[in-house]
Amino acid sequence: MDVAVPPLSPDTIFMPLDQPLELKSTLESGQAFRWQQDGEWWWGVVGRHAYALRQVDGGLDVRSSSRSMSAAVTELHDFLRLDDDLDAVYQRLAVDQPLAKAVERYRGMRILRQEPWECLASFLCTPTSNISRISANLKSVAETYGETLTLDGHRLYRFPGASRLAEAGEKGLRGLGLGFHGKFLAQAAKVVADGQLDLMALRSASYQEAKTALLELPGVGDKVADCVLLFSLEKLDGFPVDRWVRRALVDWYGHPEKAKYRDLLEWAQTKWGSDAGYVQQYLFHHRRLQDASDRAD
DNA sequence: GAAGGGCCTTTGAG
DNA sequence: ACTCAAAGGCCCT
Numbered sequence: 293m294d295v296a297v298p299p300l301s302p303d304t305i306f307m308p309l310d311q312p313l314e315l316k317s318t319l320e321s322g323q324a325f326r327w328q329q330d331g332e333w334w335w336g337v338v339g340r341h342a343y344a345l346r347q348v349d350g351g352l353d354v355r356s357s358s359r360s361m362s363a364a365v366t367e368l369h370d371f372l373r374l375d376d377d378l379d380a381v382y383q384r385l386a387v388d389q390p391l392a393k394a395v396e397r398y399r400g401m402r403i404l405r406q407e408p409w410e411c412l413a414s415f416l417c418t419p420t421s422n423i424s425r426i427s428a429n430l431k432s433v434a435e436t437y438g439e440t441l442t443l444d445g446h447r448l449y450r451f452p453g454a455s456r457l458a459e460a461g462e463k464g465l466r467g468l469g470l471g472f473h474g475k476f477l478a479q480a481a482k483v484v485a486d487g488q489l490d491l492m493a494l495r496s497a498s499y500q501e502a503k504t505a506l507l508e509l510p511g512v513g514d515k516v517a518d519c520v521l522l523f524s525l526e527k528l529d530g531f532p533v534d535r536w537v538r539r540a541l542v543d544w545y546g547h548p549e550k551a552k553y554r555d556l557l558e559w560a561q562t563k564w565g566s567d568a569g570y571v572q573q574y575l576f577h578h579r580r581l582q583d584a585s586d587r588a589d
Numbered sequence: 590g591a592a593g594g595g596c597c598t599t600t601g602a603g
Numbered sequence: 604a605c606t607c608a609a610a611g612g613c614c615c616t
Contacts, residue, residue, distance in 0.1 A: 322610055323610090415610075418609090418610050418611075419597090419609090419610085419611035419612060420597080420598085420599095420608080420609060420610095420611060420612090421598085421599075421600090421609060421610080421611090422599095422600080422601085422608080422609035422610085423609085423610075424600085424601085424609095425599065425600060425601090425609080426609095426610080428600090429599090466598085469598085469599065469600090470598080470599090471597080471598025471599055472597050472598050472599095472612095473598075473599095474598090475597095476612085510612090510613085511611090511612065511613090512612085513611060513612050513613085514611090514612095515610070515611060515612085516610090516611070516612080519610070532610070533610095534609095534610035534611080535608090535609075535610070535611090536610070537610080550592095552591095576610070580610085592616100593615100593616085594614105594615085594616085595613105595614090595615085595616105596612105596613085596614085596615100597611105597612090597613090599609100600608100600609090601607105601608095601609095602606100602607085602608090603605100603606090603607085
């Protein structure tokens with residue numbers, strides 16, 4: 293069946309994919325909070341540039357504020373972790389019932405390789421919050437303090453650097469509705485801006501070394517640390533246990549409700565090794581959306 | 590050292 | 604108008 297397709301603007305390029313990718317679940321599964329859907333296009337920022345992405349047969353249509361489209365494709369490839377062999381991960385997880393179900397539903401959901409500072413700042417805003425509020429908070433922060441980018445008439449904002457948010461301070465951030473998260477974010481911003489913590493260097497550190505360093509920051513406990521490790525610091529064995537993952541582990545794998553965080557973490561890492569991060573993402577997303585649809589009944 | 594409890598911001602749902 | 608919950612962490616017993 294033929295569908296009328298508007299012509300692509302001249303600077304749209306097609307990026308072929310040889311990996312499973314589903315944009316919606318990847319960008320709306322609580323790992324990144326600033327991508328926005330407008331019709332079939334997804335708008336967001338990676339590095340120094342704005343992007344618009346559209347899922348099409350066999351790949352993505354890409355628009356970017358970058359002058360070099362080859363650099364843009366490289367940057368997206370990195371961001372989307374297309375270097376991970378997701379089908380191989382699926383094969384290893386297929387023996388497990390809840391995971392097989394989650395993979396069937398959300399095939400193509402990928403872990404993202406985010407910028408460590410934005411990732412840390414984002415997850416400092418998550419405790420006892422919810423995804424829609426977290427997204428609103430981070431949007432305010434970026435619009436207030438971030439550099440403006442434009443792409444095809446759309447305005448997007450880079451996430452502000454640590455020194456900019458250190459200047460903003462707790463007051464400025466609380467003023468944006470961040471609540472007590474504003475204090476943690478301001479404090480972390482100062483530590484990073486002062487060079488006391490080199491986030492990028494943690495990419496080449498071990499899981500334990502990197503985690504120990506993150507746990508020094510006020511507002512960073514086991515869970516936030518594991519999110520930053522998994523979503524931005526190359527630690528695919530990171531296994532953040534939040535409310536939803538805990539429910540999944542209790543109901544589907546027989547763990548006691550009050551199991552200690554570190555016992556659950558060790559169990560997951562022993563069982564799934566460096567697939568633990570993907571396991572967590574599928575359990576989280578599956579469980580969260582399942583409960584949401586149950587409530588809608 | 591482990592375990593339990595109170596507290597912290599804001600927002601939306603019921 | 605009230606209570607509950609939301610990708611938790613900290614501090615005190």
